[in-house]
Amino acid sequence: MVTGTSVLGVKFEGGVVIAADMMGSYGSLARFRSISRLLRVNDSTVLGASGDYADFQYLTQVINQMVIDEELLGDGHSYSPKAIHSWLTRVMYNRRSKINPLWNTVVIGGFYNGESFLGYVDMLGVAYEAPTLATGYGAFLAQPLMRETLEKKPSLTKEEARDLIERCMKILYYRDARSFNRYEVAIVTEKGVEVEGPLTLEANWDIAHLVSGFE
Amino acid sequence: MVVADKNCSKIHYISSNIYCCGAGTAADTEMTTQLIASNLELHALSTGRLPRVVTANRMLKQMLFRYQGYIGAALVLGGVDVTGPHLYSIYPHGSTDKLPYVTMGSGSLAAMAVFEDKYKPDMEEEEAKQLVRDAIAAGIYNDLGSGSNIDICVISKNKLDFIRPYDVANRKGERYGRYKCERGTTAVLTENVAHLEIEVVDETVQTMDTS
Numbered sequence: 501m502v503t504g505t506s507v508l509g510v511k512f513e514g515g516v517v518i519a520a521d522m523m524g525s526y527g528s529l530a531r532f533r534s535i536s537r538l539l540r541v542n543d544s545t546v547l548g549a550s551g552d553y554a555d556f557q558y559l560t561q562v563i564n565q566m567v568i569d570e571e572l573l574g575d576g577h578s579y580s581p582k583a584i585h586s587w588l589t590r591v592m593y594n595r596r597s598k599i600n601p602l603w604n605t606v607v608i609g610g611f612y613n614g615e616s617f618l619g620y621v622d623m624l625g626v627a628y629e630a631p632t633l634a635t636g637y638g639a640f641l642a643q644p645l646m647r648e649t650l651e652k653k654p655s656l657t658k659e660e661a662r663d664l665i666e667r668c669m670k671i672l673y674y675r676d677a678r679s680f681n682r683y684e685v686a687i688v689t690e691k692g693v694e695v696e697g698p699l700t701l702e703a704n705w706d707i708a709h710l711v712s713g714f715e
Numbered sequence: 716m717v718v719a720d721k722n723c724s725k726i727h728y729i730s731s732n733i734y735c736c737g738a739g740t741a742a743d744t745e746m747t748t749q750l751i752a753s754n755l756e757l758h759a760l761s762t763g764r765l766p767r768v769v770t771a772n773r774m775l776k777q778m779l780f781r782y783q784g785y786i787g788a789a790l791v792l793g794g795v796d797v798t799g800p801h802l803y804s805i806y807p808h809g810s811t812d813k814l815p816y817v818t819m820g821s822g823s824l825a826a827m828a829v830f831e832d833k834y835k836p837d838m839e840e841e842e843a844k845q846l847v848r849d850a851i852a853a854g855i856y857n858d859l860g861s862g863s864n865i866d867i868c869v870i871s872k873n874k875l876d877f878i879r880p881y882d883v884a885n886r887k888g889e890r891y892g893r894y895k896c897e898r899g900t901t902a903v904l905t906e907n908v909a910h911l912e913i914e915v916v917d918e919t920v921q922t923m924d925t926s
Binding site: 637640641642643644645647648667670671674675706707710711712713714715 | 828
């Protein structure tokens with residue numbers, strides 16, 4: 501099955517930013533190198549998925565239909581990021597309880613009523629919110645760096661958050677064997693959703709000159 | 716998972732110019748480094764020279780390979796010898812890597828993330844010490860298998876600094892007052908002492924053969 505690796509998310513002053521690379525792996529084969537793992541739900545919410553890409557495509561279909569139905573209702577309301585997160589938590593947990601999970605780990609980011617939102621849901625139905633989030637290898641490699649940055653400066657600007665994400669994506673490219681150097685970034689503010697991409701990471705291989713043999 | 720030792724020393728002596736950090740099975744890292752340290756000392760007396768890091772590397776990997784990974788020692792070996800400074804990582808199955816920066820153990824990804832972010836070639840000593848401190852700290856705060864304080868060992872051509880601790884990352888809280896209850900806090904209403912009757916059934920004396 502086709503899978504996606506880490507998704508990262510960081511809150512900043514006035515919004516959130518989430519990012520994911522554009523790779524669909526087929527085991528150790530780099531099968532698809534230009535697929536989007538980020539979904540724009542509405543003007544206040546974005547969603548990034550890692551894990552089974554087919555299940556993400558199904559989820560996309562379901563969510564898009566929900567958004568259309570809501571539009572048709574025309575009651576002036578739109579789904580908040582918290583509502584999407586809550587709904588998805590129930591969906592994922594109920595699927596796991598039927599021993600038929602959606603094999604994904606999802607990051608939901610949004611900005612609604614002047615507040616930033618960043619939530620995590622995985623295939624077991626485990627759900628939580630935090631100022632920084634990372635799925636897969638990102639939890640081991642990127643999360644320590646993100647937490648350290650926020651510890652020194654609890655409130656980041658949009659540019660600082662973007663820079664942090666880019667630094668983390670670079671390190672994931674260095675160290676995650678299923679990652680790729682092309683990625684997308686979604687930024688949500690009161691102005692709405694901005695999906696930047698495809699962006700390319702510049703890797704620094706200078707240390708290669710210092711490496712020779714294994715002994 | 717329980718913390719067995721809140722301040723154990725994971726930087727092992729191999730020789731005066733070579734030290735080895737051990738991750739994995741604690742007993743294996745301790746005994747393996749001690750064995751190679753001992754053999755290396757004998758070897759140094761035989762050669763009449765200061766031991767080389769590559770020698771320690773070769774001795775360690777040949778032993779670990781022989782045990783096919785059953786000795787769970789994941790080591791970071793470093794030192795300075797006549798040929799210069801050298802850094803190796805040694806895996807339980809016996810493979811080695813010679814690199815400018817290495818990490819091992821459960822916190823290795825957190826530490827490696829810090830190295831990949833901030834490492835530059837030809838750093839100053841203080842810069843390097845701070846970087847290593849930051850890498851270990853990433854493991855302490857983000858990995859459940861790591862904790863407590865940070866020790867550092869700086870090995871140079873003419874100097875050895877074994878700084879333990881370099882950073883007390885987790886200071887134990889100071890107790891503010893006495894919390895002991897004085898005798899009489901709880902009123903004793905009645906006291907009943909029951910004597911346990913033990914009947915001596917048999918008594919034998921058996922002498923030890925001390926001849």
